[in-house]
Structures are given as C-alpha cells and as structure tokens.
Amino acid sequence: xxxxxxxxxxxxxxxxxxxxxxxxxxxxxxxxxxxxxxxxxxxxxxxxxxxxxxxxxxxxxxxxxxxxxxxxxxxxxxxxxxxxxxxxxxxxxxxxxxxxxxxxxxxxxxxxxxxxxxxxxxxxxxxxxxxxxxxxxxxxxxxxxxxxxxxxxxxxxxxxxxxxxxxxxxxxxxxxxxxxxxxxxxxxxxxxxxxxxxxxxxxxxxxxxxxxxxxxxxxxxxxxxxxxxxxxxxxxxxxxxxxxxxxxxxxxxxxxxxxxxxxxxxxxxxxxxxxxxxxxxxxxxxxxxxxxxxxxxxxxxxxxxxxxxxxxxxxxxxx
Numbered sequence: 001x002x003x004x005x006x007x008x009x010x011x012x013x014x015x016x017x018x019x020x021x022x023x024x025x026x027x028x029x030x031x032x033x034x035x036x037x038x039x040x041x042x043x044x045x046x047x048x049x050x051x052x053x054x055x056x057x058x059x060x061x062x063x064x065x066x067x068x069x070x071x072x073x074x075x076x077x078x079x080x081x082x083x084x085x086x087x088x089x090x091x092x093x094x095x096x097x098x099x100x101x102x103x104x105x106x107x108x109x110x111x112x113x114x115x116x117x118x119x120x121x122x123x124x125x126x127x128x129x130x131x132x133x134x135x136x137x138x139x140x141x142x143x144x145x146x147x148x149x150x151x152x153x154x155x156x157x158x159x160x161x162x163x164x165x166x167x168x169x170x171x172x173x174x175x176x177x178x179x180x181x182x183x184x185x186x187x188x189x190x191x192x193x194x195x196x197x198x199x200x201x202x203x204x205x206x207x208x209x210x211x212x213x214x215x216x217x218x219x220x221x222x223x224x225x226x227x228x229x230x231x232x233x234x235x236x237x238x239x240x241x242x243x244x245x246x247x248x249x250x251x252x253x254x255x256x257x258x259x260x261x262x263x264x265x266x267x268x269x270x271x272x273x274x275x276x277x278x279x280x281x282x283x284x285x286x287x288x289x290x291x292x293x294x295x296x297x298x299x300x301x302x303x304x305x306x307x308x309x310x311x312x313x314x315x316x317x318x319x
Contacts, residue, residue, distance in 0.1 A: 018080060018113045028115035030081055036133040039077035043068050047124035052167075057095045059186040060126070061102025066190050067209065068130035069110055070260040073195035074207040076140040077132035079110050084117035085127040110192055140198055140205035140264065145223035147293040149203055149265035152274065153286050154191050156237040157212055158249075159184040161256020165248045177239045188260040197277045198264060205264035211255035213309060216263055217297055226296045229289035231307060254299065254309060265291055 021029035032038055045064055047053040065082060072079050084103070088096075107114060112130070163181035166173040173181070191207075198205060204223060206215045213229075220227055234253055236244075243249050266274060271287070278285040299307045 018111075021115075028081070028083070030115065030131070032080075032133055035135065037136055037139070039072055039075045039132045039134050039139065040129065041068055041071035041075075042127065042129040043071070044125060044127040053124060056186065057098040058102035058105075061099040061104075062106045062187050063102075064126045064128055065103055065106040065110075065112065065130075066188050067260060068128045069106070069112070069190035069192055070188070070207040070209065072130055072132040073191045074140060074205050074262055075132070075134060076138060076195045076199045076202075076205070077134040078196060079112045079130065079132045079192060081115045081131045082107065082112050083129045084114060085129075086117065086119045087122040087125045087127075088119065089122065089124055110190070135199075138199045140195065140202050142204055142206055142219045142222040144203040145219050145225050145265040145291050146203055146267075147225055147291055148268065149291040150268055150271065150287045151216065151227060151229065151263065151265050151289040151291060152202075153208070153212070153235055153261055153263050153288050154194055154283055155259070155261040156235045156240065156284065157208070157259055157261065158240045158253035158256050159237055160188070160258035160260075161211075161252035162240055162243065162248070164256070164258065165252060171243065171246060171248050173239075181239060185258055188258065190260060191262045191283065193281050194262055194277070194283055197281065198262075198266075201270045201273055201277075202264040202266045205262055208257075208259040208261045208263050210257045212259070212263060213254050213297060213299070219263070219265065220291075220295070220297060223291075224295075226292045226294045227289055227298070228292060229297070229299045231299055232302045233286060233288045235284060235286040235288070250307075250309075 043064075045051055045060075045067070051060055051063070068082065069079055103114070106112075159181045162171060162173070163178060163185040165171040166178050166181070195205070204219050206219055208215050212234075216227060216229070236253065240249075240253065274285055277283075299309055301307055
C-alpha cells in the first residue's frame with residue numbers, strides 16, 4: 001500500500017533550483033530577489049463544486065495551478081513558487097501521474113517550482129498556494145481606479161460559462177463548438193505576461209473568475225467609485241456571439257465565471273501603450289466602459305438604455 005510520503009516522493013518531488021530548500025522537509029526555504037515584495041494567493045478547487053469529479057486529471061492539474069497564476073497576473077506579480085494540499089478519497093497512481101503531468105506542464109511554462117504541501121484522505125479537493133514577486137509600489141491593486149479611467153478586458157468573455165451551460169444541458173452546442181469552448185473551461189491561460197506589462201499603466205486590476213460584473217464590482221467597492229459598461233463593446237468569440245439570442249447569453253457573458261481574463265482600469269492617455277502591448281503579446285484588449293465618481297455599476301445597451309442585471313456573478317454562499 002502506498003504511504004503518504006511514498007505518494008509525494010513518486011509524483012510531486014522534483015528539483016527546485018529556484019528555492020533554497022524544496023519538498024521533503026518541515027518547511028520550504030525561499031529567498032525572494034533583493035528588494036522584491038512577495039505576492040501570495042491561495043485557491044481551493046472542490047470536486048463537484050469547481051470541477052466534475054470525473055474530470056480529466058491532466059487538465060485538472062493544469063487548471064489547479066493556472067487559476068492561482070491568474071491571481072498573480074492580476075497583481076502584476078512574477079510567479080516563483082507554489083505549494084499543493086491534496087485531499088484524495090483513495091490513492092490512484094494513474095490519476096496522480098496524469099494530474100502531476102498537467103500541474104508540472106503549467107509550472108514549467110510559467111516558471112513555477114512546487115516546493116511543498118500536504119496530502120490527506122477525504123473528499124477530492126485541491127488547494128494551491130502561489131507565491132510571486134513584485135517590486136514595491138508596482139503591484140496592480142483593486143483600490144486604484146479613478147473617475148475617467150477606461151475599463152479594459154483581455155481576451156473574450158463567456159466561453160467557459162457557455163461550455164459549462166452546455167455540459168449542464170442548458171444550451172445545445174455542436175460537438176466541435178463544445179470542444180473549442182471546453183478548452184477555455186478546462187485549461188485556461190493565465191495572463192501572466194499581460195499582468196507584468198500592465199505595471200505602471202493600469203491603475204487597478206482583477207482577474208475575471210466569478211463573472212465580469214461581480215469582479216469589476218470588487219474594484220469599484222475597493223476604489224470607492226462607480227462604472228458604466230457598454231454592452232455592445234463586450235469582447236466575444238465567434239461561437240459565443242452566435243448565441244446572442246439564447247436566454248443563457250447574458251448570464252454567460254456578464255456573470256459567468258472561469259474566464260480568467262484580466263479586467264483593469266487605466267487612464268485614457270495610456271490607450272496607445274495598451275494597443276502596443278496587445279500587439280506585442282498577441283492578446284486582445286478591449287475597452288468596455290469607463291469609471292465614474294458616482295457609485296453603482298450600470299450596463300448600457302446600444303441605445304443608451306440601462307439594462308436590468310439581477311445576477312452579477314458566482315458566490316459560494318449566496319442563496
């Protein structure tokens with residue numbers, strides 16, 4: 001029978017050249033670069049809450065780290081280290097090997113060393129803590145938005161939410177469209193390079209994990225401002241655009257989670273610089289509205305009429 005330490009040794013022990021001491025002791029020993037601040041974030045993914053219990057373990061390994069990296073991206077922090085707390089109903093070596101493959105593939109792509117964690121028995125859940133570095137006073141925060149700023153979003157909105165709606169039987173997609181959109185749901189791309197490039201340009205930022213309106217609302221609350229979002233400016237992929245008349249459309253685009261794009265605000269004077277970043281990184285950046293001094297979040301249609309948005313995003317503890 002595989003022991004806890006044998007499981008760790010077999011699947012989660014690799015050289016960690018970026019750490020003073022990695023997996024195998026009571027604590028990891030880490031040395032941040034001189035003059036840098038640490039950015040730290042923790043995310044937990046629970047079976048049948050954040051992912052289907054029978055999800056592909058390799059894709060799940062990727063996503064479990066990618067969602068943490070998205071938090072670092074939203075802060076403009078460079079990834080360095082991660083820890084993993086893994087709760088398993090049983091030891092399945094094939095499942096663990098595939099999960100570790102996905103996790104390390106993401107770690108290698110974004111320069112992350114897995115330096116520790118924990119394993120225990122119980123209902124399947126995955127908790128990762130990510131640590132990154134950012135120079136003092138350069139972190140992108142939620143509390144910096146100012147009246148007159150433009151609101152920007154990277155990539156496209158609603159892809160993952162539409163895929164999830166299809167998997168729950170609320171939308172009928174072709175097999176090809178579902179495969180395309182499911183890639184956004186199962187293997188999101190954290191916008192790490194974009195977050196680094198936005199240092200000194202964006203006044204505030206957040207990653208879109210619980211839905212555009214909910215996450216933008218966090219910026220507004222922390223900054224003490226309001227916003228106007230132009231409905232017709234929202235960036236959509238071709239597949240999502242084709243479902244504009246579907247009853248699920250607004251919920252997917254405005255309040256659907258799992259996009260893991262960046263929503264940020266920046267002065268109008270930085271529009272040219274943002275265009276150059278978009279071209280250099282090959283990332284779509286779209287201005288979708290503006291920050292105003294008056295509180296409240298307004299979504300306007302093409303005729304300037306205010307839309308009634310009752311549900312803004314995902315909340316674990318909402319009724």
